[in-house]
Amino acid sequence: xxxxxxxxxxxxxxxxxxxxxxxxxxxxxxxxxxxxxxxxxxxxxxxxxxxxxxxxxxxxxxxxxxxxxxxxxxxxxxxxxxxxxxxxxxxxxxxxxxxxxxxxxxxxxxxxxxxxxxxxxxxxxxxxxxx
Amino acid sequence: xxxxxxxxxxxxxxxxxxxxxxxxxxxxxxxxxxxxxxxxxxxxxxxxxxxxxxxxxxxxxxxxxxxxxxxxxxxxxxxxxxxxxxxxxxxxxxxxxxxxxxxxxxxxxxxxxxxxxxxxxxxxxxxxxxxxxxxxxxxxxxxxxxxxxxxxxxxxxxxxxxxxxxxxxxxxxxxxxxxxxxxxxxxxxxxxxxxxxxxxxxxxxxxxxxxxxxxxxxxxxxxxxxxxxxxxxxxxxxxxxxxxxxxxxxxxxxxxxxxxxxxxxxxxxxxxxxxxxxxxxxxxx
Numbered sequence: 001x002x003x004x005x006x007x008x009x010x011x012x013x014x015x016x017x018x019x020x021x022x023x024x025x026x027x028x029x030x031x032x033x034x035x036x037x038x039x040x041x042x043x044x045x046x047x048x049x050x051x052x053x054x055x056x057x058x059x060x061x062x063x064x065x066x067x068x069x070x071x072x073x074x075x076x077x078x079x080x081x082x083x084x085x086x087x088x089x090x091x092x093x094x095x096x097x098x099x100x101x102x103x104x105x106x107x108x109x110x111x112x113x114x115x116x117x118x119x120x121x122x123x124x125x126x127x128x129x130x131x
Numbered sequence: 132x133x134x135x136x137x138x139x140x141x142x143x144x145x146x147x148x149x150x151x152x153x154x155x156x157x158x159x160x161x162x163x164x165x166x167x168x169x170x171x172x173x174x175x176x177x178x179x180x181x182x183x184x185x186x187x188x189x190x191x192x193x194x195x196x197x198x199x200x201x202x203x204x205x206x207x208x209x210x211x212x213x214x215x216x217x218x219x220x221x222x223x224x225x226x227x228x229x230x231x232x233x234x235x236x237x238x239x240x241x242x243x244x245x246x247x248x249x250x251x252x253x254x255x256x257x258x259x260x261x262x263x264x265x266x267x268x269x270x271x272x273x274x275x276x277x278x279x280x281x282x283x284x285x286x287x288x289x290x291x292x293x294x295x296x297x298x299x300x301x302x303x304x305x306x307x308x309x310x311x312x313x314x315x316x317x318x319x320x321x322x323x324x325x326x327x328x329x330x331x332x333x334x335x336x337x338x339x340x341x342x343x344x345x346x347x348x349x350x351x352x353x354x355x356x357x358x359x360x361x362x363x364x365x366x367x368x369x370x371x372x373x374x375x376x377x378x379x380x381x382x383x384x385x386x387x388x389x390x391x392x393x394x395x396x397x398x399x400x401x402x403x404x405x406x407x408x409x410x411x412x413x414x415x416x
Contacts, residue, residue, distance in 0.1 A: 001220075004219070005219040008184075008231050008232060008235045009221075009230055009231060009232070010231060012229075012230050037182070039181065042181075043181040043182050043183070044184070047235050120219075121220045121221065122221055122222065124221055124222060124223040125223055125227070128253070128255045131227050
């Protein structure tokens with residue numbers, strides 16, 4: 001499960017109003033490199049909840065990866081930024097698309113319900129009494 | 132062979148053997164790819180160069196897009212894991228509502244999955260409620276102006292109507308596009324739904340085969356195991372009526388009398404011809 005996906009997920013337990021963001025707990029995660037596509041990041045950025053993304057990286061013990069405040073668009077999409085090591089766009093790309101959580105859990109912020117992640121797939125299925 | 136939905140609930144029907152067909156059978160993969168391509172065509176994503184986030188519900192479509200996809204899948208992970216899909220996978224029950232926050236998805240497709248909602252596989256399942264929850268959550272998760280294309284197999288007209296009704300009640304606009312409507316084998320129904328204010332693209336695209344085109348009969352999108360039928364059929368609405376069955380002329384009274392006369396000439400003992408000879412009898416048996 002990538003952090004991009006985690007950013008989209010919400011809990012749908014009965015009675016829960018928002019169920020977002022899900023708290024991430026990861027016991028096993030890895031990195032897989034993938035090519036940076038600036039246009040893709042540009043298209044994604046409006047959809048991303050920055051706080052949730054930062055919280056997820058903190059949960060993975062990567063406090064240095066992303067700043068608390070979302071960088072400005074000029075900074076992210078600056079000319080040639082993609083080639084600079086440690087630039088904002090490279091960090092965002094890495095956080096969203098290159099980190100894969102293999103084992104762990106997602107916790108609903110309201111109900112406390114834990115959704116396990118196994119082999120990289122979060123199991124969001126509710127029991128009958130939770131629907 | 133009856134449809135998969137009638138045989139068993141999805142988590143039982145799609146056991147390892149069944150799921151394997153979706154990863155190893157090239158024919159099934161080809162069919163699924165074709166249906167998925169058509170669904171994407173109907174999705175009519177704007178060609179603005181901006182990559183889109185798509186949701187694939189049911190994970191029977193063949194991975195086609197290079198943009199990030201989040202397939203949602205209730206069947207065994209065997210299928211998806213083996214195929215190494217590009218997007219991320221989720222294990223969830225679509226009848227419980229999509230587990231995404233509002234307005235994040237740019238489009239959704241589903242291949243051969245929605246009809247499963249019409250079956251109550253557990254005593255706690257209420258098909259109507261599940262349909263309502265599914266479409267309601269789908270409407271919520273789609274971005275404004277986004278589309279959803281759901282290919283489904285309806286058991287009967289009533290089921291098809293139920294699916295469409297609940298989609299409309301959720302607030303969607305749109306309708307059903309049917310490819311090859313006159314062929315029972317090749318027929319595919321696509322529920323095309325738009326979210327938000329109708330735009331210039333409100334008219335539904337035309338289904339294939341509506342103007343009498345020839346279709347190939349060897350399409351089969353599910354695993355009901357039908358044999359390879361490579362015939363090509365032309366289907367017309369006004370088929371010539373079958374000819375009336377022509378009875379044999381040889382068994383009338385005339386023939387009977389002739390036969391009796393023949394036997395008499397041969398020398399056999401034949402009863403005399405009376406008014407009762409060759410008379411139509413009441414049926415006793």
